[in-house]
Amino acid sequence: xxxxxxxxxxxxxxxxxxxxxxxxxxxxxxxxxxxxxxxxxxxxxxxxxxxxxxxxxxxxxxxxxxxxxxxxxxxxxxxxxxxxxxxxxxxxxxxxxxxxxxxxxxxxxxxxxxxxxxxxxxxxxxxxxxxxxxxxxxxxxxxxxxxxxxxxxxxxxxxxxxxxxxxxxxxxxxxxxxxxxxxxxxxxxxxxxxxxxxxxxxxxxxxxxxxxxxxxxxxxxxxxxxxxxxxxxxxxxxxxxxxxxxxxxxxxxxxxxxxxxxxxxxxxxxxxxxxxxxxxxxxxxxxxxxxxxxxxxxxxxxxxxxxxxxxxxxxxxxxxxxxxxxxxxxxxxxxxxxxxxxxxxxxxxxxxxxxxxxxxxxxxxxxxxxxxxxxxxxxxxxxxxxxxxxxxxxxxxxxxxxxxxxxxxxxxxxxxxxxxxxxxxxxxxxxxxxxxxxxxx
Numbered sequence: 001x002x003x004x005x006x007x008x009x010x011x012x013x014x015x016x017x018x019x020x021x022x023x024x025x026x027x028x029x030x031x032x033x034x035x036x037x038x039x040x041x042x043x044x045x046x047x048x049x050x051x052x053x054x055x056x057x058x059x060x061x062x063x064x065x066x067x068x069x070x071x072x073x074x075x076x077x078x079x080x081x082x083x084x085x086x087x088x089x090x091x092x093x094x095x096x097x098x099x100x101x102x103x104x105x106x107x108x109x110x111x112x113x114x115x116x117x118x119x120x121x122x123x124x125x126x127x128x129x130x131x132x133x134x135x136x137x138x139x140x141x142x143x144x145x146x147x148x149x150x151x152x153x154x155x156x157x158x159x160x161x162x163x164x165x166x167x168x169x170x171x172x173x174x175x176x177x178x179x180x181x182x183x184x185x186x187x188x189x190x191x192x193x194x195x196x197x198x199x200x201x202x203x204x205x206x207x208x209x210x211x212x213x214x215x216x217x218x219x220x221x222x223x224x225x226x227x228x229x230x231x232x233x234x235x236x237x238x239x240x241x242x243x244x245x246x247x248x249x250x251x252x253x254x255x256x257x258x259x260x261x262x263x264x265x266x267x268x269x270x271x272x273x274x275x276x277x278x279x280x281x282x283x284x285x286x287x288x289x290x291x292x293x294x295x296x297x298x299x300x301x302x303x304x305x306x307x308x309x310x311x312x313x314x315x316x317x318x319x320x321x322x323x324x325x326x327x328x329x330x331x332x333x334x335x336x337x338x339x340x341x342x343x344x345x346x347x348x349x350x351x352x353x354x355x356x357x358x359x360x361x362x363x364x365x366x367x368x369x370x371x372x373x374x375x376x377x378x379x380x381x382x383x384x385x386x387x388x389x390x391x392x393x394x395x396x397x398x399x400x401x402x403x404x405x406x407x408x409x410x411x412x413x414x415x416x417x418x419x420x421x422x423x424x425x426x427x428x429x430x431x432x433x434x435x436x437x438x439x440x441x
Contacts, residue, residue, distance in 0.1 A: 001041040003144075003230050003436070004429075005178050011038070016237045027161050028135045031238075035138040039372040041145065042103050049082050049105060050138060057112035058133045061119035061126035076113055083109045087305040103439045104144045104404040106302060108137050110269050112311060115151045117273055124152055132159065141234035145227055145438040147245040154240070162239035170414070174403060175233030177421040182226030183436065184429035186391055190219035190384045196349050201359045206367040209360055211381040216351050217343045218388040220249050220437060224263070226309035227436040250397040251336045252390065253328075255319040258339055270299050293317045303441050308349040315346035 001008050019027050042046060060075045086102050115133075118124040121431045127133050136155045192248055197212020204212075225246050235242045245264050252258035260267060275295040282291055293314070300313020319342040328335035352360065406417050 001038060003227065004184050009176070012234050012237050013164075019161055019238065020163045021300040024161075028129075028132045028158070030436055031158065031161070032131060032135040032138060035135065035140040035143060038140040039104065039138065039143060046105065053079060053082065053109055053112050054137050055130075056135045057116050057137070058127075058130055060116045062128070065118060065126060070120065072117060075116060079109060079113055079116065084248045092280065096199075102441065105441050107146045107148055108143065110148050110266075111137055111150075114148070114269060114273065118150065118152070127151075127155070139235075139240075141238070141240070142242055145224070145231075145436060145441070146263070147228070147231075147243045148269050149243060149265070155242065157240045159354060160239075162434055163237060167253060168236045170407060171403070172236035173418065174234040174406065174421075175229045175236065177418070177425070178399070179226040179229030180425055180429070181421070182222045182229065182391070183427065183434075186218050186387050187223035187226055187437075188434050189387060190215050190222065192430075193380055194219055194351070194383055198356065198360075199353065201356050201363055204274065204363070206363045208381075210367065211384075212340075213348050214344050215381070215384050215388075217340065217347045218250055218384075218391075220347060220350075222388075222391060223437045227438060248342075248399065250392050250395075252339050253332060253335045254324055255316070255322065255339050255342050258343060259316055259320050266299065266302075270295050270302075274298060289321070292321070296320075304348070307354060308352055312346055313351040315342075315349065319343075319346060 001011060011034075015030065018030055022030065036047065036050075039050060056075075057079060060072075060079075064070065064072070066076075083105050086105060113123065115137075119126045132155065133151075135158055136149075136151055139149075139154065139158065142149060194212040194216050197209045198216075201209055204285070225248070228245050232242050236277060243265055247261040249261075252261065275291060277293050278294065296317035297310055297313040300309040300311070300316070303309045314323070322342075324335060402417075406414055409417070
């Protein structure tokens with residue numbers, strides 16, 4: 001069930017209406033069945049994995065409470081087995097459509113581990129209601145690619161659902177439509193360019209490949225934040241507010257700033273459940289950088305079992321720890337440019353297939369000031385750049401003002417704004433068959 005289809009929109013409203021008009025005692029059951037059906041439409045093979053992770057993570061805190069055994073590490077390893085096995089099966093493959101086989105596994109596995117560890121640390125009282133816990137772990141708006149929510153934050157909202165509240169409906173519809181535009185108008189168009197550059201470098205000119213490398217960070221941003229806007233809007237229709245996972249901008253002053261504002265719940269998970277425990281074992285300034293490096297590399301491998309993802313994690317640490325030159329503090333345009341370019345180099349390893357690395361570097365080595373334009377049609381690249389600039393301007397300057405204007409407008413004007421969004425989608429969007437990039441993780 002594509003998230004950029006009207007079928008999905010009908011599905012959300014159907015679930016919301018059903019929950020709104022049935023007794024509260026049945027809410028968790030409706031939500032659970034809806035979420036499992038939604039997951040079934042993506043990959044029915046993974047339903048037993050979701051069920052097994054749910055049953056195991058629900059039982060572990062209760063078992064530990066009954067036995068008094070506080071050693072949680074072996075249980076965490078057991079919970080990671082399905083995820084590690086599936087990623088190992090696709091070792092080195094970063095672009096195959098088969099990666100949809102992994103859809104959602106990383107995210108609900110990490111949410112399950114956070115629940116188990118929080119209970120073990122005494123931060124959370126174990127729940128005894130399997131149905132409510134299962135509906136938390138499988139909550140369909142954030143099931144496929146996050147954000148990675150904690151039980152103590154999301155579960156109380158799910159226990160008191162108030163779907164289709166007027167002040168939420170307005171924000172939700174705008175978020176979903178904005179997410180659709182980000183994905184189908186911006187990210188999908190850039191994807192047409194970058195897929196050729198990364199997947200068919202043998203038929204691409206050196207300049208075309210370089211253009212693909214420069215465009216990919218913006219594609220990734222539009223794609224993943226587009227997904228999150230849809231997820232956030234979907235949850236709002238049910239009366240649930242998800243954790244803010246991104247800041248709405250593409251360009252940052254430092255690589256570290258960009259790192260901390262991207263996929264916040266993932267970074268918080270690695271910080272809370274890996275870096276902090278590691279820092280307690282390896283104390284002192286001499287281990288600080290090692291702990292950060294190990295955490296960053298592990299977050300890279302979490303995306304996929306390949307040298308490329310490991311390299312991405314290393315480069316995120318390396319560029320994040322670089323001191324910003326004083327000149328950049330005086331001329332911020334240099335800082336923004338440097339941060340984006342270092343991010344492009346890091347995400348190159350995030351995207352590239354190992355089998356194409358030699359071809360890409362061989363092509364790039366022939367690039368010079370004398371031949372850069374040979375075989376290069378600049379207009380597709382320029383169109384992508386203009387889309388990126390427009391997206392950044394809207395994010396920083398227009399979106400909040402437009403939402404405020406929408407809220408204060410009459411129903412007729414609100415209808416006009418929604419109509420404008422629909423016209424943009426119908427006029428400029430590409431096929432909604434393209435998967436969101438993070439669905440493969």
